[in-house]
Amino acid sequence: MTAYTAYARKVFLGRSAYRFDHLMSILSTILQFFIFYEIYRALYGGEEQVDGITMSMVTTNFVLSLGLGTIFSPDDYFLPNKIWDGSISTELLRPVSFKGRMIAENVGNSAFNLIFKFIPVITVALLTTGMSAPADIPCFLLFLLSALLGAGVMFTISFAVQMTAFWLVNIWSLTTIKNVLVNVLSGSMIPLWFMPEWMQGVLNFTPFASIYFTPVQIYLGQLSYGEIAVKCAIQLVWIILIYLIGDLLWKKGQRKLVVQGG
Amino acid sequence: MKDTLHLMAVYTKTTAKAWFQYRVDAVLRSLAVFLREATGIIVIWFTLLKFDTLKGWDIYEMLFLFSLLFLTYGIMIIFFTGLRDFGKTVRDGSFDRFILRPRGLLFQIIFVNSDWFAAIGHGGLGLVLFLLSAGKVGIQWDLFNALYYILTVAGGVLIQGAVFLFLAALNIYLLQTESLKEMLYWNMRKFAGYPISIFNKFIQIIMIYVMPFAFVNYFPAQFLLRKSDMAEYPELYLYLTPIIGIVMYLAAYCFWRFSIRFYKSSGN
Numbered sequence: 001m002t003a004y005t006a007y008a009r010k011v012f013l014g015r016s017a018y019r020f021d022h023l024m025s026i027l028s029t030i031l032q033f034f035i036f037y038e039i040y041r042a043l044y045g046g047e048e049q050v051d052g053i054t055m056s057m058v059t060t061n062f063v064l065s066l067g068l069g070t071i072f073s074p075d076d077y078f079l080p081n082k083i084w085d086g087s088i089s090t091e092l093l094r095p096v097s098f099k100g101r102m103i104a105e106n107v108g109n110s111a112f113n114l115i116f117k118f119i120p121v122i123t124v125a126l127l128t129t130g131m132s133a134p135a136d137i138p139c140f141l142l143f144l145l146s147a148l149l150g151a152g153v154m155f156t157i158s159f160a161v162q163m164t165a166f167w168l169v170n171i172w173s174l175t176t177i178k179n180v181l182v183n184v185l186s187g188s189m190i191p192l193w194f195m196p197e198w199m200q201g202v203l204n205f206t207p208f209a210s211i212y213f214t215p216v217q218i219y220l221g222q223l224s225y226g227e228i229a230v231k232c233a234i235q236l237v238w239i240i241l242i243y244l245i246g247d248l249l250w251k252k253g254q255r256k257l258v259v260q261g262g
Numbered sequence: 263m264k265d266t267l268h269l270m271a272v273y274t275k276t277t278a279k280a281w282f283q284y285r286v287d288a289v290l291r292s293l294a295v296f297l298r299e300a301t302g303i304i305v306i307w308f309t310l311l312k313f314d315t316l317k318g319w320d321i322y323e324m325l326f327l328f329s330l331l332f333l334t335y336g337i338m339i340i341f342f343t344g345l346r347d348f349g350k351t352v353r354d355g356s357f358d359r360f361i362l363r364p365r366g367l368l369f370q371i372i373f374v375n376s377d378w379f380a381a382i383g384h385g386g387l388g389l390v391l392f393l394l395s396a397g398k399v400g401i402q403w404d405l406f407n408a409l410y411y412i413l414t415v416a417g418g419v420l421i422q423g424a425v426f427l428f429l430a431a432l433n434i435y436l437l438q439t440e441s442l443k444e445m446l447y448w449n450m451r452k453f454a455g456y457p458i459s460i461f462n463k464f465i466q467i468i469m470i471y472v473m474p475f476a477f478v479n480y481f482p483a484q485f486l487l488r489k490s491d492m493a494e495y496p497e498l499y500l501y502l503t504p505i506i507g508i509v510m511y512l513a514a515y516c517f518w519r520f521s522i523r524f525y526k527s528s529g530n
Binding site for chain 1: 284287290291293294295297298300301302304305308309311312313316317441444445449452453456460461462
């Protein structure tokens with residue numbers, strides 16, 4: 001266990017070295033938030049609500065999903081980089097589990113982002129716009145649980161996509177396309193309430209709404225306890241399903257691993 | 263002159279060959295850039311299915327507004343990739359090689375490298391959006407408007423090229439300008455797809471006077487579409503794009519010529 005904590009710590013400390021880049025990325029998230037905020041203010045044009053959704057619910061959706069997005073930031077190139085430069089061959093010989101190390105480094109990275117990105121972003125958003133408070137305390141606690149599951153969905157998607165690097169070597173294109181899908185369909189750029197009905201149907205067959213939208217709905221108190229249980233179960237099913245696919249690729253991939261040079 | 267054209271052709275051919283060495287990967291990469299850039303458009307399309315208009319702009323007018331942004335970037339990057347990546351050229355010392363060759367520096371930087379994935383991804387997207395919207399936004403495509411459009415695209419290319427040239431020249435003093443470019447260019451560009459009148463005054467001022475994206479797409483689109491929110495800005499702004507493009511480019515070019523004399527090699 002201590003080996004994994006050390007990996008997590010190493011990444012956490014490593015991140016503190018690039019202060020200016022970090023500041024830029026916080027600024028970039030805040031700008032992103034303001035763009036959406038201003039767009040929706042123009043779209044609402046002073047209306048109290050649209051389809052029962054108030055402006056402050058929309059604001060909450062953006063603050064939470066962009067905020068959580070800063071924490072849910074898997075290193076999409078963890079495995080591909082090691083395949084690319086050939087260091088995967090020595091990595092696999094080490095007495096620590098590669099997948100365990102992958103999780104540990106991501107946890108270290110997310111912990112850093114939670115403190116130095118999420119908190120500043122949320123603070124600015126709280127001070128400048130009208131975000132709703134959580135519906136009540138149980139909702140807030142369940143929101144935290146659901147957000148944790150959402151992170152699980154995000155990380156297993158990245159895990160599964162990374163495994164294709166055994167065959168494709170260069171997965172920049174695939175990763176970029178994955179990120180487009182996540183951005184458009186998870187609710188971080190358009191609140192899913194406003195998706196057309198046919199699209200909502202399509203979304204039910206994808207894991208994307210489980211990432212941010214389920215936690216947001218719970219936070220706002222839109223779901224009954226029964227619905228919350230169902231939605232969280234769906235999140236869990238996605239995590240298991242995507243992990244199993246990724247793991248299958250991981251096992252097959254190791255057998256066909258080709259290291260270019262050394 | 264003939265010699266120069268020949269050299270341009272050779273450079274273009276070799277860079278295109280280098281970028282498309284791995285064919286399947288090249289197609290996938292162009293598609294990925296296309297989709298990544300289309301994200302904002304897909305989002306605004308879904309949004310306007312619900313809300314119909316954004317401050318009076320319907321979906322086709324929005325697509326037209328976006329198309330200018332992508333088309334100009336797609337054309338610009340064919341010529342200015344070398345300036346976009348100029349920091350690297352200076353840092354790894356390969357700029358020294360350029361200095362030793364018997365050709366203009368800017369000429370070499372412009373023609374030795376082009377990011378074709380970006381050119382096809384952005385330019386292709388711009389073209390698709392233009393074709394989707396140009397017939398549906400009520401523009402009379404007569405000779406005058408067509409000429410205006412061509413001049414304004416050229417102006418938009420020059421404006422963005424000038425920014426890249428200016429930042430490249432700044433590299434000679436600073437070595438690292440990526441973060442500055444991120445803040446000034448890429449972050450501001452995120453606002454540029456939308457009618458600037460929806461944003462607060464501070465952002466509008468930056469978009470018009472500091473990093474003038476408004477002249478790349480908003481004012482040119484307004485000239486052709488005449489939406490009501492144009493009343494917030496001076497009428498004159500509709501005609502300025504080509505002039506601003508030329509002035510900014512000349513200013514950046516002078517700054518470049520001036521700065522290049524101070525170049526000290528960082529490599530060894």
